Amino acid sequence: MLERLARALRGVSLAMSIVATIGILLAIQGVAVMRYGPRTLTMPAYLPTRSIRMVGVNVGLDQIITFLVALVAATGLYLFFRYSRMGVAMRGVVDDPDLLALNRVSPVRARRWAWFLGSSFAALSGVLIAPVLGLEAFVLTLLVVQAFGAAAIGRFSSLPLTYLGGLAVGVGASLSTKFVASVPSLRGLPSSFPFLVLFVTLLVLPRRLLVDSGAAVASPPPHTHSLPPRVARGGLVLGAGVALLVPWIVGARLPVYTNAVIYVLVFLSLRLLVRTSNQVSLAHAGFAAVGAAAFAHFTHAGLPWPLALLAAGLVGVPVGAVVAIPAIRMSGLYLAIATFGFGILLEQLIYPQSFMFGANGSLAVPRPHVSGVDLASDRGFYYVALTVAVLASVVVAWIHRSRLGRLLRGLADSPTALATHGADTKVTLVIVFCISAFLAALAGALFGALTGSIDGTPFGSFSSIYWLAILAVAGNGLIAPAFVAGIFIAVVPAYITNHTIIDLFPVMFGMSAIGNAIMSTRGSPFAGWLQGASIRSAGRADRSPVRDRMIIQEVAA
C-alpha cells in the first residue's frame, strides 16, 4: 500500500513530498491515538529479565537478546543487499528504475519488497523497544528520527557503520546522563542527544551524500487558477468586512478568533518558505517559542509594547539563520529531518532553560496599554492582532512582487540556474529563512499576549508538523490560505464539542495533505476541480466555514 503511494508521489515537488510524508505520519498517529488513547500503554516484559554479570556489569538477559536480534538483523540485511538478486534490484531501483525494468526486474516488485522489509524491521524494533519505552505513538515516531542519526553516521549507505552508529548514539545518550547529573542546566541533553548527533552529522557529511535522489526530477508546475480580479477584489472587501465585524458577532468566543488571526502569521511565514521557495522547515514552533520568550523578557525589561513586539520578531531572525545552514547544504527529506531534529533540540535543550520561560517554566505576558484607547480587552486585542496580520499579509504580498519574490520562485524551480546567472542562492536562502522566522516569532509573541502567560507547551516540536500539514490543505493562493488555515486550526475545533471528531482532525488533515500533494502534479479534472474549489472557498476565506457554523448554532439554539 505504501508502495502505491510512493509511486503516486514520484515527480512531486520536494516540499510537497515532505508534506505527503507528514500527512501519512499524522494520519497513522491520529488513528493510533483514537484507537488506544493518548496515554502511554505499558507492555509486560515478555523476554526473561534475569540479569547476569558480564565483565563486572549487570546485564539483563532481555537486553542481550535485543542486542543479538539487532546484530542478526543487520548482518542479514547486509548479506541480503550484497548477494541476493532482490537486494541488488532494490539498490538498483534507487538509481534508475527504468533501466531495471529493461532488465526484466519489476521495479514495482522491488519497491514493494523494500517497503515490506522496511515496515517489518520497524515493527520488529517496535516490539523490542516497547517494554523499555512503553507504547506511545509520539515517542515511537521520535525514535525514527533518532534512527536517522545512526543512518547518517553510516553515511546512509553502510550497514555496518549504521549499526555502530546506532550503538554509539545509544551509549552516548546513556553516558551523557551521568555527565549532566553535575550540570543541571543541561538536563535535556540525554533525551536530545540523538538529535544533536543527527543535526551535527548532517551538517558535516559531504554534500554529495545529501543529494536527494528525487531532486533531479523536474516537477511540472502546479496548476494555479487565478480568480478574475473583480471577484478577488469583492472577496477581499467582503473578507475584510467580516474580519472587522467578528468581535461584534461571536461574543465570548472572541479569543478563539484572535488566536486564528495570530495563526495567520505562522501560515504566512510557512507559505513563503514552503510554497514560494520550495524549502521545508519543521522548526517553526521553535521560532514561535523563541519569539514568545523574547517578548516576555522585553516587556518585563520595560520596552514599550510595539517595540518589544518588533524586537521579539528580530530575535527570531538569527534562529532562522541557523536553520538556513542545513537548507544551504541539503534539500528535501534531509532538510526536513534536520530541521525537525533542530526543533526537538530547541524543545528539549533550550525551552527548559531559565532564559527562555523563566525559572518556573512560565512567564507573564502583558497586552498593550495606550491611555484612552482600549487595546487590552479581548476586543481591543483582536484588532491589534488583526492589524499585525494584515500588515504581515501586505508585506508578504509585496515580497512576492519584488525582486526577492522572483528570486525565491526561481530558487524553487532551479537553484542551479539562479547561481550560474550570478545570484548567490545562499544569501537568498538565509533571507527567506530569516523573514519566515521573524513572522513566526511575531506570532509566538502575540500568542503569549493573548493568553497572558507563556510556557513551552504550545510550541511542541510536533506543532510544526501539524502546521505544515494544515497549510498544505488550505489552498493555493498567496494570502487567503493563511486565513483559511488559521480558521481551520483555531476556530473550527472550538465549535466542535464532540471529542471523536476532534481526535479525527489530525487524521483528516493528514489524509488530505497526502491527497493534495499527489494532486499537485496531476492535471486530472478532479484536481482542477479540487483546486478550483479550494480557491473559490479561499476567495470567501473569512466568511464561509465560520459563518455557516454560526448559522447552524443559531438554528440549534
Add this chain to the structure above:
Amino acid sequence: MTAVVAPPTTDGLSVRGLSVRFGGLVAVDNLDLDAPEGRLTGLIGPNGAGKTTTFDACSGLNTPSEGSVHLFGNDVSRLGPPARAQRGLGRTFQRMELFNSLSVADNVALGREAAMAGSNVLRQIVASRHEQDEMMEAAAGAMELCGISDLADRRASALSTGQRRLVELARALAGRFRILLLDEPSSGLDHNETARFGDILERVMAERGVGLLLVEHDMSLVMRVCHHVYVLDFGKLIFEGSTDDIRDSEIVRAAYLGAEEV
C-alpha cells in the same frame, strides 16, 4: 613527452591542467582549453567523454581534483558559481534548468536580475527603478535576438523542447556575460530547428561579440558555425584545430566520426 603548458590567456576563459575524478573514474584528464571572446569554440566527443563535466568545472558546479580555471586572466578556481557568473561566465544546460513556473519574459529577465542581485542582501530584496528598466530592456533584446518575443507571456513549462532551448539561450544572453557555455543546445531539436539555432548563434556572434563554447553532437552544426574545435575522448584531449583540420584528422575520425565515415 615534454609538455610545454602555455600560460592562461587573458582574453576569455582559459582552462589549464584540469582533471576531474569521481571516485576511481577519471572524467576529465589534464585538459587545456581556451575559449576567447569573439570566437565560437566547439567542444566535441562521444558520450561520456567528459564534456559536461568540463562545463561544470568551468562554472564551479563540481570540484576538480587538479588544474585551474581562469577568466580574463584571473584565477577563478576557488570561486563559487555566482562569483564566476559575476565575472562574465554564463551557461546553459543539457538538461534544461528553466524556471518552469515563471513566464518566458520573467525567465529571461531573471537572467539579468540574478546578476544584479548578486550576494548583497539589500540588492536581493529590492530592485531600483533604474535596474528594473535595464532588466526589461535586456530581456526584450535577448528575446528579440532569439526570435521568441511572441512567447513572452507563455509559461516556460508549456513550451516545446526547441522553444525551451531558445528561452534558455535568451536568458543567458540577457545577462552581461562575455563568455557563454552552451551545453548541447541542439539536442531534442529537429533538423529545421537546429538550422535556425545555427542562424541565431551566428547573429549572436555578429551582434554581441561574445565568446561561445559549444558542446554539440550535431556535427553539421559544429562544422558550420565553429571557428575552432576541441575533441575529447575518455576525458583526454585527442585533437584541437580548425574545422578543416578536424575533417582531415584520422584520430578524430577513428574516435568519433568512425562509424559513419568508414
